[in-house]
Amino acid sequence: MNNLTPMMKQYLEIKNEYKDCILLFRLGDFYETFFDDAKITSEILQITLTQRNGHPMAGIPYHALDNYLKKLLESGLKVAVCEQVEDPATAKGIVKREVTKILTPGTVVEENMIDENNRYSLLIYSLKGEEYIFVVFDFSTGELYIDTFNYSENEILDFISSYSFVQILISKNLKTLRNKIKNIQSNIYIEELDEWYFNKNFEDIIKESYEIVNIDVLNLNKNELLSLGAVFKYLEITQKQKITHFSFPKRFKNTNNMVLDSTTILNLGLLPNKENKGKTLYDIIKLTKTSMGARMLQQWISKPLIDKNLIEERLEIVELFRNDKLIMEEMKEYLSSIRDIERISSRIALLRATPRDLVALKTSLDALPYINELLTILGLETLDEFHNLKELLNKAIVDEPTTQVGTGKVIRKGYNDELDQYKEIFENSNLYLKEIESKEKQKTGISNLKVSRNKIYGFYIEVTKANIDKIPQYYIRKQTLVNSERFITQELRELEEKYAIAEKKIDELEKKIFNNLIVELQKYIKDLKKLSNKISKIDILRGFAEVSIKNKYIRPKFNEENFIIIDGRHPVVEQFTDNFIPNTINLTKENRFVILTGPNMSGKSTYLRQIGIISIMAQIGSYVPARKAEIPVLKNIFTRIGAKDDVVSGKSTFLVEMSEVSTILNNADENSLILLDEVGRGTGTIDGISVAWATSEYIYQVLKSYTIFATHYMELTMLNDFYDGIINKRVKVLETESGIIFLHKIEDGISDKSYGIEVAKLAGLPGEVVDRAKEIMEEISNKTEFENKLKSMKKIKQKRFKRNENQLKLF
Template sequence: MAKYTPMIEQYLSIKADYPDAFLFFRLGDFYELFFEDAIQASRELEITLTGREGGGEEKIPMCGVPYHSVEGYLQALLQKGYKIAICEQVEDPKEAKGVVRREVVRVLTPGTVMEGKMLTDRESNYLAAVWMQDDSFALAACDISTGHFHATSVDSLHGLVGEALSYQPKEILICDSPCEQELRNHFYAMGIRAIQSLPSLEEETLARFVKSQFNVQDMNSSLLWKNVGMLLSYLHDTQKRTLGHIQKIDLYSSAEYMTIDHHSKRNLELAETLMDQSKKGSLLWFLDQTLTPMGARLLRKWVDKPLARQQNIEQRLDAVEYLSEKLMLREEIRSYLKSIYDLERLAGRISYGNANARDLANLKNSLAFIPLIKSLLMGAQDLPGGLEVLVSQLDECKDLVELIDGAITEDPPISLKEGGIIREGYDEYLDRLKLVSRDGKKWIAQLEQREREATGIKSLKIGYNKIFGYYIEITKSNLVSVPEGRYERKQTLANAERFVTPELKEQEALILEAEEKLTELEYQLFIDIRTQVARETVRLQELAKQVSSLDVLCSFAQIAQEYRLVRPEFSAEPTIAIREGRHPVVERVLTNESFIANDTLLDDSDQRILLITGPNMAGKSTYMRQLALIVIMAQVGSFVPAKEARLAVVDRIFTRIGAADDLVGGQSTFMVEMKDIQLMTTEATSNSLVIIDEIGRGTSTHDGMSIAQAVIEYLHHHVGCKALISTHYHELAVLEELLPGVKNYHMAVQEKENNVIFLRKLKRGATDESYGIYCARLAGLPDDIVTRAQQLLTGYKDSVAAPPPQEPTQNFQLDLFAGQESSDVKASEDPKRKQDKWLKELKEVDLINMTPLQALNFLHEMKQKLR
């Protein structure tokens, strides 16, 4: 290092402590980067790479950005997953002896952003920490911008990954884990680029972090608490300040919420669409009519974590029902919510110490609407219990409103060092300084007028700059009019001369002294006011919690009225019964046609698994998704798109819908499907809902059909869950005869003059047509291909020797609520006697261990004999 200049030596010394971060090194009005940081930053930020003499033989690579516009550059690096160390001058250059002292004042990472411009208003910004030790798995997650801190334990590696991903973290910390690479692969595949590895600290050190932050005295040495300590230590290392706004920790059990793995959330498009990862078209998009940023973030949390306890669900539904019926009350509340700023992040910035005067003004203006909302709700009749509790917890914060209103001007500037922040009357000494400053400037204006009259020079003016102070400026053409000895020459310009007088210099000293003291005093007074407000952070966070909950409940009530949703009924009976259910998102986007509603009945006896056949494009996937979405909406606390819905609480939802390769993991569509099904078969319970679309595809027909039958049998015999399973293996329809809990359904079609009309109606019974060639024609394949495919299909069908005949499609629909069947299929003579005889012979054969084709051939022979 001796070959470099002292400033470069200082840079290298600081950089050595932050080898994994870009070091933004403050030099005057710029942040500069050197060496490898400069080369990489110039490439990532697309800024010019230059060089600087640094004492060595070659120029040092260098690039830089202006300090006043640095946020955009920081945001660009953070979005790519980088870490940034901000190095500031911590010494006045005028007082420095040698190189100005510099220190890293903060380390920015994707999960520790506080600045408003770098955050998305309607999304949280979580940092998550995961730790695995022996058979224990712990998760901690913190959104530093709001102060939310959550922690839990889970019972498996997959559960740990799923729980972490439920927070959509911007950054993941992996704490001393033997499965670090496996965890990295999971998180990287989900699009998370900021993944940090942390070595474990001493248990006493971790305990000290937890006790000091949350005042926990009886902390045990469990992995959960150690993981919390690791996350806190990382926050303290990066933020380099106390984190006063993180005062509460939410310790929860995953059993409190419905479990939906990350792949199922994507398949169901809960928060974003599969096609373009856009919010529009997702369930969140349908549900979101929130009016505050914190309400939008809370809604996303609710959608990600539906409730799993009926009492809590009913409490939300009670509030939604009340607000949906009280149109005028709801609309008035929503009119006030529109004017409330982001209380959570305002409180966070105030406590963190980076809030400006405008933030305090916005807080005051927001708090002014709380008494109005509270008065409305307190005046309402027959509030349900949950809303009544919410109203009682609305803190009007009158003391804070009075403090801010009496101290901060109505429209304060963003800058804290330019004055104009503190209201007159708040501080007597400040008012005197303001008077001196105003009078001094008034005196300057009067002096300018006097000098013009004395000299006869109308263009004479008195100006000011930071270098020369106040001056009298006279153009060169008017210099002959200046009396001899009247002014003292100060500066010569190309077209003018500048002068001063003893009187002007004396007045300048008074004005500048007053303004310097004025600015400094205003700043100190503001810091004091901000500190007073910061002491009430917990109150503001609790208020934000109540306001955001009210915002989400009003949003649910709004969509219930707008889209004809009904309140779901929950009971202890293990039944899901839905009359005329609809897909909320598909129905909303339809413009030229009506959505075709369908019924659903799933119970724990003879209709646990619906095996759905039918053509592509007939609506199978939509129907299956809509059931899952209705269940999720209900357990989130929303009304549902149906005429009637009777539900049991579901503990887990698993879905396998659509083809998806895992290119990063090197897995084919079929392998991804098998992984998903492995998860379903090992983690589903009798209270779970499983949805598998096109089971067994991606391999040979015999392999796929065998796997499909084995999976259905396993879910039927061993898991006992409720399931919707669609397939193009029509041979599997025989399972209805073999498994008492399986029932065949199909999506109806109508054939007319070589055309197929998809009726999108679920009907009882199986079908043997997929209409794939018709779909190919709809997709626009050349006529030659479609015609040839039809010829080949006919040939394939004709070449099959004595194929087992398909059962005629039963053209009837189950009345789920009356428990009766209507049918236009003519019953054969004495069907009861034939059925008894058939079933008697079936009991003597081990059909369970047959392949589907063997079973079909056997049944075909039996039917031939019966005929």
């Protein structure tokens, strides 16, 4: 390594500062990587690994940077881009180079590198591992949440696996947690933050970012402030600039929304993740036309409203659109021309907006008057039309600018006189050249003489070998080709110089003007974000109207007594079956607990889920799949559905199940809906029944939540003998000669058989095995024994649970 060139020394110095990054080192028209970086990138990017003085090297062309960056980030790498920061032509010695940006999966904002979905990053901090601070932020939109949780490590892992984070920042002291996260989510980019991120107080950075004088307005406790400071510091370091586009921190837990836990979001199939793409509530009701609308819909679904007035407000707008289908359709067209204003404003704030962003912004603003016309007809509040901004953009930017600034094809004529002058000189070049050409032809009498320009050699007069003796004295030889010679003249040389200066000036001026323009646009950011929010809302609600017509949904009504859904349907399952059977639920304050029995495959889980989903749809302001819905505004929905193993954290199926049940028992109340599917399944029958029985009593007596409990334990149907308000329902099946037919219809009563063997047969178990199972069943299902068991159940005494409230108050 002693024989290093000065440039390689420069490389190593810079690389030394960015050890954790892949360093892309600008060298002429390429970004080069060296040593181990070269080995890694050549493998990921499928580019050739070459050698330079015996060192591995791999390069990518500068114009394809974004494409390659995207792949490197997707592979979970951190990338530093090192640019030449002075003009090589004028540099003395080695060109000065600096890292101008550091990219991680959570900090990309470039339009062509990300899709419309949210890109949430998570920062986890804990001083002693008792309380955890979570900061969740989307750098591309500026949205930010913060809260303190008393989670166990396992709950944190659950939290992480139910959201699709693109990046996790974790304080260095949480090593074991970090390793566990790495184990379950090997594809997430994780970065450990040194202790000093949290020890030093970065309040000033926070204040500066939010432009606030007093930190108290944020309402955060000490550790939350430290965590927020760490986020801002991290972003400032990696982005090499002040971060000003973040919203004030919002709480996860708040009083305006239902906070659905991650298991419920997963169990009910509300939002897409890797496994259930295309088959979630979101996929069905997302008829949004804007990217911001799509992102906001995801937030709405995970946080339904609990204020009846706010819900009705949304439903009202849906109804307005439904009542005027023409406007609904027309609005769709205008919304389609609205681009991602939210992210464009973020890029403006970060000085990373491109000429195309500004055109996209302009196109979007152009649609506003049309949207407003429709809103006026509907009697809705109109949007600010941003006349000044639109005028500015119109004046400053051409209709179809180049991606690169500095080409002279970005800023519109008339915006800046100096730039126009240089552009004129430049644009007239061809005209001048033609003039000189005809002049020289005349003077020399060479009819095929050509005057042109090329990038490397500049201007020249080209004369074929045959005519070479006719050239005048003042032609200066420049280059010899096979069949011709190229010359330059004094006049041409002067022109060439002028053009070179013009070209350089255009480049400099246009970049400067563009930058100034972006800075000027920064004053609109806050208002643009507000606009983006309003448009998203219109977009979502318009979509709700369309989907409600398409799928025949009705407007839900809210009341405080009853939970009635007549002929409800599962919005997702009904899309995938030809003949979906609607089902009714009818609960009152007195009869609010259902034990649901029925054979395997009959539709118990579907029924359970559809009730939860319909409630959620109603509370985000959507119409619902039913003939009639009169339901309470729920504060909470809890679910315990399906068996889930947690191999990594070493919890058994049954333990997972019980910890979920315990969360429910500790948090639900009379404004909650509880959906229990086969609780107690993961253990021995007797234990299972006993736990399920006691759980049901507790919910019924103490929590008083609306509850549906699907089970295969026939014994539980006897709860009805003890408690009038616990009612039995079953799924109807038809037994025929050739087997059973599932009718998927819920009715009052108790299912008499499990039909487990029938289902096994349907699933294709070998006939012999099925027959043998029947034989065994005959033997062990001894009727008298079962009746004895029922009798002994009747001996159970009614239990009166009491609330622990008073006890709690003493402490």
